[in-house]
Amino acid sequence: MSYLATSPIDGFVSVYKEAVNKYFKDIFTKLPHNTQRAYVSDFNEFAIFCEQEGLTGFNDSMQNNEDCIKRYVEVLCHSPLAYRTIKRRLSALSKFLGIAQLPNPIVNSVYLKDFVKLSLSQNEKYQLSSHQAVPLTVDILEKINNNVIPDTLLEMRDLAIINLMFDGLLRADEVVRVRTEHINKRNNALLVLTSKSDQTGKGSYRFISNSTVAMIDEYINEANYNKALQQERDSSDPRRINHGILFRRVSNRGHALLPYDEQLKGKHSPILEYSSIYRVWKRIADMAKVKENITPHSGRVGGAVSLAENGATLPEMQLAGGWHSPEMPGHYGQQAAVGKGGMAKLAQLKGR
Template identity: 85%
Template sequence: MSYSALAPIPGFVSVYKDAVNKYFTDIFTKLPHNTQRAYVSDFNEFAIFCEQENLEGFNDSMPNNEDCIKRYVEVLCQSPLAYRTIKRRLSALSKFLGIAQLPNPIVHSVYLKDFVKLSLAQNEKYQLSSHQAVPLTLDILEKINNNVIPDTLLEMRDLALINLMFDGLLRADEVVRIRLEHINKRNNALLVITSKSDQAGKGSYRYISNSTIAMIDEYINEANFNKTKEHEREMDDPRRINKGILFRRVSNRGHALLPYDESKAGKSSPILEYSSIYRIWKRIGNLADIKENITPHSGRVGGAVSLAENGATLPEMQLAGGWNSPEMPGHYGQQAAVGKGGMSKLSKNYGR
């Protein structure tokens, strides 16, 4: 890893190369692999923002850096990103400013600190009041699979992705890094090599159903067939899936993958961003006429709730979702048990 990971922001490389390189060489490479990945991902998201807004990025001017971060916070708070994710991204930027020895308004500007605090508080209230994701339980998933009959590559990809997220109780940042070689069809096993609960980077195995495998096969077969020429794509065709990232970007018309280049980063990266996963869930929800507010986290929560509803033990739930402790699966188990509790029985007995 080197400062080149931050290349999309002009000033980062040309002016502050030495300070950034020194940190990467002496410290960054010794951090846990997932921590390194998270920092680079957050830096690149900021780089994309600067490019889209025609901003230079950080320099040695406090007013410039303050304005840049303020505008970034405004965009983040309008996005579907979680409160904790926004806080983490700002923390990563603050870390970089310290590494590059640049004026840091996140720490030293009273104006910016208050602006960020109020913006995040409003964002959290907004999400809690009207955008709580509901669990994608098995009955909702079956409704999706019955109602959505995919006739484009885009819909095949989206449907396979949602089913895989349910099976493996996957987070958005896990599903975007699934590679074709991570799927073991014989054992119905999926290797998840990135997880925020897996700081050692060892990876964990999750279950993948036969129906989801069939959906993935259909998606791959459709991607590898050139409809224009009416034959299968050549093995070296950059739009073909032979290996590597499974869920890739699709052309505007939804009938072909965009050319794949694993070496690229930023907007040309084959890895989907969270916003893309969010749109996939919304798009499929609309196609299936799902009234509930399902989001990328619905699959993980819904998978856990469905397991609890069908009698899975805490260790079984913990293994299925790759949790290090039984705390979260226990929470989802309580959620599933509400419908079987005393008040539920009382209401049923009296026809309420």
């Protein structure tokens, strides 16, 4: 219930308080934490959309609810959101309509179901063809590692982030939550606990190479050394990495970590934001003179493509990236196979 106390969806809840409160009291609070957070986030996004568009939101009218969701789908499909994210948001809205016992066009309107199906189908094609991240392949990664000789703690951190995201096929929201205790150097394993595809909260294990382990060690050693005093930082120093979040905020000069406090929230949270990881990729690309437009998703895509190029099977790719379905690994495998197809062989034969 605490989730809804400060939520923009309060307006909806107050109208159908009895049905909603019963559900949240008896069921919602017993769901996995990640599921609770995802539902509330999706509800809030819809509430914000309604407020911005001047809509009253859901009510007892099927037509009203149908029009409202149709407009929401149109906006979502013109946003950079992924196909799966849009489907998840609609699923959350359908769940809410059921909880509030309101007319649900997502389930009962043939018109809306067909409209959503066609809109999402077009969106998926557009996302895959036009907005796919440029893969960070092994060749580009080697270029980065050869050209970037880190001089500051910031550069050491950034280089370790890039390499870890490639090894583990990590998303930005996964790498920012990596903790020191999640790394098993003996088994070259990384435990990933937070993932949008992990609804159980059990996590998954990813591979981490020896070279990446060495980069992380270099970053930690540099962070734990006080250059001003020419000595190791005391174990109680809040700038020292003893445990907890691995990749932390760095001071403006890039030579020391900012004081770490696990309890801080919001903009002061020790967990980096997506914008920070985005800047990491841009800084490293500039330093390495990489012309390709690589982004935080390039490591995950590039890792999958590189695996496919080197003969990895779909199950091996699924395990490496923590995918539950072979759909996306299969897409990346198809991308990698283009250079080995018949036309590629003809071009090579004819010197084209």
